[in-house]
Amino acid sequence: MNSIEIIPIHGIPEVERGSDVAALVLRALADEQIDLQPGDILVVTHKIVSKAEGRFIDAQDETAYRAAVKAEARAIIRRRGDLIITQTRHGFICANAGVDRSNVTDGRAVLLPIDPDRSAHSIRMKIKQATSLDVPVVISDTFGRPWRRGQTDVAIGVSGIASIDDHKGRADANGRIMEATEIAIVDEVAAAADLAMGKSAQIPAAIVRGVDWTPGLGRATDLVRPADEDLFR
Amino acid sequence: MNSIEIIPIHGIPEVERGSDVAALVLRALADEQIDLQPGDILVVTHKIVSKAEGRFIDAQDETAYRAAVKAEARAIIRRRGDLIITQTRHGFICANAGVDRSNVTDGRAVLLPIDPDRSAHSIRMKIKQATSLDVPVVISDTFGRPWRRGQTDVAIGVSGIASIDDHKGRADANGRIMEATEIAIVDEVAAAADLAMGKSAQIPAAIVRGVDWTPGLGRATDLVRPADEDLFR
Numbered sequence: 001m002n003s004i005e006i007i008p009i010h011g012i013p014e015v016e017r018g019s020d021v022a023a024l025v026l027r028a029l030a031d032e033q034i035d036l037q038p039g040d041i042l043v044v045t046h047k048i049v050s051k052a053e054g055r056f057i058d059a060q061d062e063t064a065y066r067a068a069v070k071a072e073a074r075a076i077i078r079r080r081g082d083l084i085i086t087q088t089r090h091g092f093i094c095a096n097a098g099v100d101r102s103n104v105t106d107g108r109a110v111l112l113p114i115d116p117d118r119s120a121h122s123i124r125m126k127i128k129q130a131t132s133l134d135v136p137v138v139i140s141d142t143f144g145r146p147w148r149r150g151q152t153d154v155a156i157g158v159s160g161i162a163s164i165d166d167h168k169g170r171a172d173a174n175g176r177i178m179e180a181t182e183i184a185i186v187d188e189v190a191a192a193a194d195l196a197m198g199k200s201a202q203i204p205a206a207i208v209r210g211v212d213w214t215p216g217l218g219r220a221t222d223l224v225r226p227a228d229e230d231l232f233r
Numbered sequence: 234m235n236s237i238e239i240i241p242i243h244g245i246p247e248v249e250r251g252s253d254v255a256a257l258v259l260r261a262l263a264d265e266q267i268d269l270q271p272g273d274i275l276v277v278t279h280k281i282v283s284k285a286e287g288r289f290i291d292a293q294d295e296t297a298y299r300a301a302v303k304a305e306a307r308a309i310i311r312r313r314g315d316l317i318i319t320q321t322r323h324g325f326i327c328a329n330a331g332v333d334r335s336n337v338t339d340g341r342a343v344l345l346p347i348d349p350d351r352s353a354h355s356i357r358m359k360i361k362q363a364t365s366l367d368v369p370v371v372i373s374d375t376f377g378r379p380w381r382r383g384q385t386d387v388a389i390g391v392s393g394i395a396s397i398d399d400h401k402g403r404a405d406a407n408g409r410i411m412e413a414t415e416i417a418i419v420d421e422v423a424a425a426a427d428l429a430m431g432k433s434a435q436i437p438a439a440i441v442r443g444v445d446w447t448p449g450l451g452r453a454t455d456l457v458r459p460a461d462e463d464l465f466r
Contacts, residue, residue: 004239004429078464085464093380102414142414146379146465147326148387149458150397150417152424164383181335181375183427184383191385192425194416195444196237203234210239211428225382231311231318232379232465 004210006196007034008203015204017054022126024048025205034207036133041208042123043193046141046156047100048204049119050110059101059109072097072111077233088112091224092156093233094143112141116157117219124159136160136213139220140190146232153194155186155220162216163223184223185213237443239429240267241436248437250287255359257281258438267440269366274441275356276426279374279389280333281437282352283343292334292342305330305344310466321345324457325389326466327376345374349390350452357392369393369446372453373423379465386427388419388453395449396456417456418446 011028015021021044029036050056059065073086077093086097090112098112113119120137128134139157144150155163165185193206227233244261248254254277262269283289292298306319310326319330323345331345346352353370361367372390377383388396398418426439460466 003241004425006237006239006425008234008236010234080464083464142416147458147463148417148420148456150415150420150456152417152420154381182383183375184381184385185428187381187383187385188424188428191421192237192239192428195418195421195425195441196234198234198445208428212431223381223383225380230380231313231316 002210004192004208006192007207007209008196009034009205009207010203012048012204015048015051017051017056019048019052020126021048021052022123022130025123026127026130028205029207036127036131036135036207037209038133039209039211040133041136041138041161041189041211041213042127043138043140043190043206043208044123045197045204046098046112046116046139047104047110049113049116049123049139049157053113053119055111055113056104056108057099057111058107059099060107065099065101065109068099068109068111069096072099090116090156091221092143094141098141098156112156113139117159117221118157120157120159120220134160136215136218138186138189138193140193142194153190155184155190155223158186158218158220158222160215161186161218162214163218163220165214185211186218186220187223234445235443237425237441239425240440240442241429242267242438242440243436245281245437248281248284250285250289252281252285253359254281254285255356255363258356259360259363261438262440269360269364269368269440270442271366272442272444272446273366274369274371274394274422274444274446275360276371276373276423276439276441277356278430278437279331279345279349279372280337280343282346282349282356282372282390286346286352288344288346289337289341290332290344291340292332293340298332298334298342301332301342301344302329305332323349323389324454325376327374331374331389345389346372350392350454351390353390353392353453367393369448371419371422371426373426375427386423388423388456391419391451391453391455393448394419394451395447396451396453398447418444419451419453420456
């Protein structure tokens with residue numbers, strides 16, 4: 001294994017409805033004189049993708065915000081006081097159906113993209129067209145989790161990379177066949193990228209370089225554990 | 234933000250009971266001509282820490298393995314067929330109480346360290362003594378999680394770094410006070426390090442360089458969500 005590098009992409013301007021995320025990323029990379037390389041993975045926070053897709057709502061007051069959460073949720077998994085753990089239409093289980101009021105101006109809130117895997121695919125295809133490089137794209141969001149305090153970034157949209165790195169049946173260093181090691185590599189990539197983006201730094205994208213990944217028709221929705229395998233719904 | 238680098242540490246020999254993990258890491262770094270730098274974080278997989286501490290059991294047969302899981306678990310959270318989700322004595326909720334049969338020879342299995350935060354502290358102090366650098370140490374393990382398929386590496390032992398990067402009350406890029414953004418930075422660091430270690434590559438440690446982290450009396454057990462705040466036990 002070689003070193004991995006996580007390169008924050010500075011200089012992406014405020015994204016609005018209709019912005020071309022791929023073009024903004026490529027322009028920012030050019031301005032910073034960063035060349036995309038074969039093997040690179042592009043991580044983009046969902047927020048700029050959602051904004052570009054016009055996935056805003058007015059959430060000036062609490063009632064509008066709560067209505068948006070309700071509209072975005074397919075199901076409510078748990079509820080305690082103000083905390084609502086929901087399942088989104090994509091299948092993700094997260095707080096407030098992913099409706100997010102931070103880093104948005106004018107009392108608006110940002111919803112998740114309608115189909116984040118498709119959004120990732122579209123960004124990937126545009127970059128491929130512009131650069132001839134087929135760079136996998138991971139769209140990230142910040143989720144809490146049960147049992148452990150704090151949040152981490154995870155993948156909610158994926159294109160061009162297998163979401164899970166399956167070690168099942170592969171021999172470990174002692175020749176023993178490994179049991180049930182399936183690494184959610186795109187979640188680790190999203191978490192790693194978050195380290196380079198910082199929360200209040202307005203860096204909505206990063207290049208992750210040097211990861212040993214497998215090309216594939218990965219989708220972030222592959223990461224949703226089917227209800228009948230899930231012991232915690 | 235600047236780039237982050239994740240440097241796998243090659244050349245750490247097989248660890249046995251009584252091995253000095255800090256010394257092995259420093260020797261491997263010297264052999265590879267990698268200089269530790271201020272700001273670096275050292276990530277070590279729990280397996281070599283447990284081995285050095287003699288936390289082996291004989292798990293030749295299934296009965297011995299199951300007995301070990303039972304002995305290591307403080308509580309059983311869920312059970313379905315062969316899958317046992319447990320809470321360990323440290324408070325971590327994971328499969329099989331962290332008892333691990335992969336990458337171990339002779340039918341043995343590895344238990345979690347008795348006190349992984351203390352193990353991390355001990356490694357950190359030895360490195361400080363040898364190099365005069367105060368490098369935070371994160372001990373990692375591979376955990377599954379509810380709702381999402383696949384596993385990711387998380388921190389089970391921490392020393393010298395605040396486990397959670399608390400953005401609560403800090404203004405976001407639009408001056409809005411952010412609500413409840415607490416990033417489990419040591420979990421993101423563990424996940425990032427795993428990308429450079431690979432599963433069957435026998436690289437049990439990595440340097441994570443360039444992260445904007447906060448020194449602190451962090452403990453991995455800080456990441457255990459108290460039962461009364463947890464909606465999923």
